[in-house]
Structure formats: structure tokens, C-alpha cells
Amino acid sequence: GAMRIDVITLFPDFIESCARIGVVGRARERGLLQIATWNPRDFASDNYRSADDRCYGGGPGMVMMVDPLRKALASVRAASGSEAKAEANAEAKVIYLSPQGTRLDQAKVAELARRDHLILLSGRYEGVDERFLEHAVDEELSIGDYVLSGGELAAAIVIDAVGRLQEGVLNDAASAEQDSFSNGLLDCPHYTRPEHDDWGDVPAVLTSGDHAAIRRWRLKQSLGRTWLRRPDLLDRVELDKKTRALLAE
Numbered sequence: 001g002a003m004r005i006d007v008i009t010l011f012p013d014f015i016e017s018c019a020r021i022g023v024v025g026r027a028r029e030r031g032l033l034q035i036a037t038w039n040p041r042d043f044a045s046d047n048y049r050s051a052d053d054r055c056y057g058g059g060p061g062m063v064m065m066v067d068p069l070r071k072a073l074a075s076v077r078a079a080s081g082s083e084a085k086a087e088a089n090a091e092a093k094v095i096y097l098s099p100q101g102t103r104l105d106q107a108k109v110a111e112l113a114r115r116d117h118l119i120l121l122s123g124r125y126e127g128v129d130e131r132f133l134e135h136a137v138d139e140e141l142s143i144g145d146y147v148l149s150g151g152e153l154a155a156a157i158v159i160d161a162v163g164r165l166q167e168g169v170l171n172d173a174a175s176a177e178q179d180s181f182s183n184g185l186l187d188c189p190h191y192t193r194p195e196h197d198d199w200g201d202v203p204a205v206l207t208s209g210d211h212a213a214i215r216r217w218r219l220k221q222s223l224g225r226t227w228l229r230r231p232d233l234l235d236r237v238e239l240d241k242k243t244r245a246l247l248a249e
Ligand code: ADE
Pocket: 097, 098, 099, 141, 142, 143, 144, 145, 146, 147, 148, 149, 150, 151, 154
């Protein structure tokens, strides 16, 4: 069935508006992806609906409390029946977005996209009580070495990157395979009409009709750009047999 992503967040409106647009929005409308949000404030035990409190040991900022998060997570599990499932991929994975996490890359995105259920936790303030992370979080992920004021943007990024890889979401299966990074290389340049413009002409090979030559040109462009812009990526690239044969032609 459709992949399910639950997001525990103090700003459910933000996640929901992101999940309404574009490729992800269409995937939801078509029933290929299920997304729900849960606000820890709805699980608070006081009249102020508090989900955060001051930091033990002093210092600035607030910390998200264990109990509202634990109750929100229990509700996610009850709503999704995630504990009842046996298959390895059916079990929900709980992911906390933070700069302290493992860096997200396309290989990680592809791995997450194969799961049936993800539960994302977006933090705010100084972070989340460490006891919740120890007991309830399976994995901590960072979207990059910079600090956001909350994990919502990071969760939206995970939803988009994972959502577009779901079966049937992109019109053309080849379109995901052509992505930058799916073969470990950066993407080649793209052109559309007009063929001739004040700002330049479309490379002749692309209008030649010679499909092998076009594939070879695109691969060389990808290799060249990767070498110039992201030489670090080349250390990890393994070109397959077909690709090496194409270059040798
Ligand atoms: N929350 C704040 N900064 C973040 C980052 N870089 N990655 C993931 N979650 C975050």
C-alpha cells in the first residue's frame, strides 16, 4: 500500500501546506502517499498546552518535554497500527531531524523511500529532552551543516525527497533514474525551445537524432561537471559496464 509519513511538529500548518503542493501534493491526491501531522501541544497536561520547559543546568532557551512527545507518538502508533506489523520494512522508523544527525544524502533518501512508514519529529527551541531521543528515536538526521530555527523545513525536505521516489509518483520512472546523484554524478545541462536564441544555441548533438551520441554527450557533461564542481563525489562513483562501454565508443 501507500507509504505513510507522520510528522510530530509544533507547526503542523507548515508541513501541511508543503505537502499540498507539487509532486507530493499530487501523490497524496492520487493515494500514493499518506501524510499526517501531530502537534505535541495537543498532548500537553496543563491549561497552557505547554510542550516545552526551561533547560536544567541553566542557560538560554527551552527544551521540548518528554511527556507530550511520548503521548503524540503513542497516538501515531495507535492510528497507524505500526506495532502490529511484522515485516521489517512495515515497522515505523522514528526519525529526529537535527544538525547533530547523520547527513542526509540521496542513498539515504532511497533507503527511507523503501519503508512503509516513517515518523518524523521536528524540534523547536534548543531541542528535545535527551530521554525521548534515547527511548523513542531510531535515527537522527541532518539535512546539512547549518542551523535552522526548527526541524520543520528539514522534515519537509525529507517528505519531498522520499515522496517523489514512491512508485507511480513521477510520470516517468526514468525521470528518477536521470536525477543527479542516482548514479552518483551531477546532472547534465538541459535545453528546450528555441534552438537558436540571442543567448546561445542548443548544442548540435542534441538535435542530431543520434541517440547513442546524445547519451554519450550527456554522460560526459555529467562527468565533467562533477569533476569541476564536486570532485569529492567522484571518489565514490563506480561507473557500470554499460556506461563505460558508452564512453569508449
Ligand atoms: N533542525 C535545525 N537544523 C537542522 C538541520 N541542519 N538538519 C535537520 N534538522 C535541523
